[in-house]
Amino acid sequence: MDNSSDLLVIGSGIIGLATAYRAHQQGQTVRVIDSNDRPVGASIQNFGHACFTGQDDLIQPVAERARSGWLEAAREVGFWAAESGTHVPAVTELELQVLREFAEHRGPEQVRLLSRDEVAGRIGHPGLPSIGGAHLPLDLRVNPREAAPALARWLSARGVDFVWDTRVTAVSGGTAQTSRGDYTARQVVACPGDQLGQLFPEVAARHGVRVCTLVMSLIERPAAVPADLALLTGTSLARYDGFGAMPSIGALRRELAAREPELVGCIANLMVTGIPDGLLIGDSHAYAHSPEPFIDEDVARLLLDRASAILGIGTPVVRQRWLGRYADSASTNLIIERPDDRTTVAVVTSGIGMTLSFGIADLALSGESVPGY
Numbered sequence: 502m503d504n505s506s507d508l509l510v511i512g513s514g515i516i517g518l519a520t521a522y523r524a525h526q527q528g529q530t531v532r533v534i535d536s537n538d539r540p541v542g543a544s545i546q547n548f549g550h551a552c553f554t555g556q557d558d559l560i561q562p563v564a565e566r567a568r569s570g571w572l573e574a575a576r577e578v579g580f581w582a583a584e585s586g587t588h589v590p591a592v593t594e595l596e597l598q599v600l601r602e603f604a605e606h607r608g609p610e611q612v613r614l615l616s617r618d619e620v621a622g623r624i625g626h627p628g629l630p631s632i633g634g635a636h637l638p639l640d641l642r643v644n645p646r647e648a649a650p651a652l653a654r655w656l657s658a659r660g661v662d663f664v665w666d667t668r669v670t671a672v673s674g675g676t677a678q679t680s681r682g683d684y685t686a687r688q689v690v691a692c693p694g695d696q697l698g699q700l701f702p703e704v705a706a707r708h709g710v711r712v713c714t715l716v717m718s719l720i721e722r723p724a725a726v727p728a729d730l731a732l733l734t735g736t737s738l739a740r741y742d743g744f745g746a747m748p749s750i751g752a753l754r755r756e757l758a759a760r761e762p763e764l765v766g767c768i769a770n771l772m773v774t775g776i777p778d779g780l781l782i783g784d785s786h787a788y789a790h791s792p793e794p795f796i797d798e799d800v801a802r803l804l805l806d807r808a809s810a811i812l813g814i815g816t817p818v819v820r821q822r823w824l825g826r827y828a829d830s831a832s833t834n835l836i837i838e839r840p841d842d843r844t845t846v847a848v849v850t851s852g853i854g855m856t857l858s859f860g861i862a863d864l865a866l867s868g869e870s871v872p873g874y
């Protein structure tokens with residue numbers, strides 16, 4: 502390949518890589534440019550939780566395409582993707598009520614209500630302080646530290662050209678200007694994540710794009726806790742749009758504010774997933790255009806204490822902490838725009854980019870949009 506290709510993808514996060522994967526399958530010549538020398542952005546910092554079920558009704562067709570994309574890529578590339586679903590223990594009657602409403606709304610293929618003993622057994626904590634719960638069987642788990650790097654290696658071995666350590670400074674009409682010269686393509690798909698404003702400042706400004714930072718920890722996994730665990734809690738019910746459409750969600754939000762003011766105060770979505778290295782525990786949410794890099798130890802401890810109580814872990818052994826970051830907008834979860842007829846911008850502006858990635862890739866390449874978004 503010279504400096505020209507059928508498709509030029511900006512960004513080697515999961516959105517860019519999924520787009521490159523789909524275009525490669527279509528037989529296009531593909532080049533991916535990234536300012537880093539490997540994927541190190543949001544796509545490796547997260548829970549590896551593909552939470553299709555919890556997303557809102559409008560986005561479900563994209564979530565379904567994303568799910569097939571993940572399973573297909575995992576099979577072909579050879580990275581881990583567990584079809585173990587998500588478990589949601591309910592610790593109060595209102596949490597259980599939201600789950601009942603959600604089960605009624607989505608049906609048994611997507612939501613299965615569990616007894617207290619069933620949910621306790623599934624998450625490996627017989628003493629779990631819950632009154633019941635639910636299993637969301639369609640959700641998937643991947644290891645975020647494995648999936649994007651494996652996909653990049655696999656694509657590279659099959660002729661996709663990766664131009665690392667190279668910053669794109671401007672894009673229009675099929676030409677990308679970079680710190681190492683110009684590249685041209687029939688189509689350019691820009692997936693710059695939280696750096697959208699550097700490349701397309703008007704798009705970012707129109708959607709009020711900012712950076713969300715999240716306190717995360719990796720702890721050792723006790724043998725009783727399943728390695729493919731994905732656990733959501735009441736704060737997750739209050740956060741994800743699918744649960745958020747249920748009639749009892751307002752009452753649950755008020756209950757959480759009274760019962761868990763510290764979690765609500767740091768805008769927590771208390772959740773846990775397992776990866777081979779241990780358990781990922783998070784997260785809090787803070788918003789800024791230029792966030793400071795510091796991890797608040799009180800927030801980290803709060804999340805660890807609450808997660809440990811649910812899992813029956815006495816003293817968590819912390820292996821790593823980090824401040825994750827992703828692109829956020831208060832007005833939309835998803836930006837897919839076409840500034841000109843050869844350029845597409847694709848950025849997920851909430852914490853659901855792993856979930857939707859392969860579905861967004863299909864939209865970016867086909868030119869389709871999501872009704873209502």
Ligand SMILES: Cc1cc2nc3c(=O)[nH]c(=O)nc-3n(C[C@H](O)[C@H](O)[C@H](O)COP(=O)(O)OP(=O)(O)OC[C@H]3O[C@@H](n4cnc5c(N)ncnc54)[C@H](O)[C@@H]3O)c2cc1C
Nearest residue numbers: 512514515516536542543544547669694825853854855856
């Ligand atoms: C702590 C945390 C927890 C999360 N949990 C979940 C979860 O459970 N489920 C879920 O679905 N999602 C989750 N997310 C969100 C998800 O990780 C993101 O939405 C997704 O990874 C975004 O992918 P991306 O490809 O857009 O961004 P990134 O992975 O950040 O990739 C963007 C890439 O673009 C490159 N780039 C940017 N600008 C330029 C430029 N000008 N020139 C060259 N290269 C450029 C960057 O170097 C980077 O490699 C979480 C995120 C975090 C941080």
